[in-house]
Amino acid sequence: MPFDRRLTPARPDLAAAHLRGQVEADEFVEGVRVSIRTGLADLRPEPAPDVSIDTQALYGETALLYEDREGFGWVQLERDGYVGYLSMAEIGAAGNAASHRVKVNRSFIYPAPNMKLPPIGALPLGARVGVVEAGDSFARLGEGGFVFAAHLSPIEEKESDFVAVAEKLLHTPYLWGGKSSLGLDCSGLVQIALDAAGVKSPRDTDLQEKALGHALPINEDLSGLRRGDLVFWRGHVGIMRDAETLLHANAHHMMVASETLRHARDRILAKAGPPISSIRRLFPAV
Template sequence: MTVSDPPLPDPRTHAYDPQGGWAEETLRGRLPERDWTWVTARPARAGNARLSLRARPDALAPQVTEALPGEALEVLREEGGWARVRTVGDGYLGWARMEGILPGEAPSGETLTVGALRAHAHAGPKVSQPLVAELCLGARLTRGPGDVVTESGRRWVPVALPDGTGAWVGEGVLSPTQAADVADLALRLLDTPYVWGGRSAWGLDCSGLTGLAYGWAGRTLPRDADQQQALLTPVETPGRGDLAFFPGHVGLMLDGRRMVHANATHMRVTVDTLGEGDYGARLAGSLTGFGRWTR
C-alpha cells in the first residue's frame, strides 16, 4: 500500500516556488523535502494608488487582485523590480511593481478610512484645486496637521496620503457609505465596470464585489469565488444577502431569484434573475449552490 503525499498548500495564499526553490518560512514541514530557501515576510503597504497584483512578474500577466491605497501588505521576495506580496486582509498573493509599494507599517497618527465609493484627494481645500490621488471605499489615509477648513460651506480635512504627501479631502469622503445590509451596498455598486481582479468601485470582478460588500459589513471573505463557497454554509433556499455560486463565478442574492453580480457578459455590475431570459437560464443551469454567512 502506498501512502499518498499530503496536498500542497493553496498557492493563492501560501508563497512557495518549487521551480525557484524558495518558500515562506511558515511552510516549513508542509512542503516536500528539498533544499528550500526560506523567506520571511516583512510589513509593507500599498502607496497612493491602487496596486495591481499580477499572476507573474510581468506587466502583461493577468491581474489576480489589487490592493487599495494604504492597504497593509507583506513582502516575501523581490525580483527584477517586482515583489511577491500578500494582501494582509484576505491573505491573497500576487506580483506587484516595487515602485507602488511602501516599506513598513502605516505611520503613527489617526487613521482615516475612506467611506465614499469613489473619491479624490485635492492639493488644497477647494474643489478647483488639482487632484492628487484617486481614492475608493476602504482606502487608508492619515489625519494631517492643522484644522478643518470651511470653504463655501464645504468642510475640508487635511490628510496625509500613504506616502506622506499632504492633501485635502472633503469631509463627506470620510463619511461611511450607508447600507442596511450587504445587498444594499452591492446595489450601490450597480454599473461599476467589470475588471478582472478588481476590488474597488472603480472596477470589480465577481468575487471583488461580494468581498467588498461583505467586508464593509465587517465580514471578511476570501478573495476567490471557490474560496468563498468553501467558507460559507450551504443552504437550499437562498435569502437576501446569501451568495450564489457557479463555476468560476459568484453573485449576491437580493431574494429567492434575483442576483446582483459583476459579470463579463454585461461588462459591469448588473441585476439578473435566475431562470429568466437566455442569460438567466444559463446562470440557473450552471448554479452549483448557495452559501450563507453563519459565523
C-alpha cells in the same frame, strides 16, 4: 505538501520563513511589512506587466514583502492572504495604522483643502487612510494630502447592509481581478461589499463558497431566498437583492447588472454553462 499558490508564499526557490518544514524551498525569508501607496495596485501571478490580474490591492492595505526583484515585489496581502507580484513603485514602508476607510465609490486626494485644486490621487471604496486632522470639510492624511471628510468613516464603523454597498456599484464595468468602481469582477464585488460591513471574505469564488455562511436547499423554483443570500456557480457568484433579483458582475453584460435569478440561471444553462452549485446565507434572520 500540496498548497494553493494563491494563499501560500512558497516557490521552489523561495518561501516565507514560517513555512519552513512544511514546504521545500532553496531559501526561507522573513517578510517585511509594507503598505500600498497608490489608489489601486494590480497583483499578478507573475512578475510581468502583460499578464492577467489576479486581484487588486487598495490604498492603505498592508502586505508582507518577501522579494524585491527587477521592479516587482513578491508579496502576501494581509487582508485576504492573496500572494502575487506588485510593482515596487506602488509599495511603500508601512506607516501608522489606518484610522478611516473610504465609504464612497471614489474620492480624490487634494494637495490642500481646496476642491478647485488639481487632485494628486484618487481613492477607491474600501481604501484605508490615516487621518491626522479632521476639519469641517476636509481631513488631512498622515501620508500627505486632503480628502473630503464626509467621504470617510472611522475604521470601527461598519455598514449595516452590505447589499446596499454592492448596489452602489451597479453598472460598473466588468474587469477580471477588479476591485473598484473602475472595474469589478464577481467575487471582487462580494468581497469589497462585505468588507464595508466588517465581514472578512476570501477573494475568489471557490474560496468564498467554502468559507461564507451556510448552505440553503436549492429549490427548482428558486424560492425561499432573501436579500443578502449568495448564489454560486462554478467560477461565479452573485448577491440577492431580494427574494428574486440577483446583482452580479458578469461577462455577459460586461458590467455589474441586476436581473432575476431565474433569468440568470436559465441563460447560463442555455449556453451550456454550469448549474447553480450552492446558495449560501451569511446572516441569521433579524
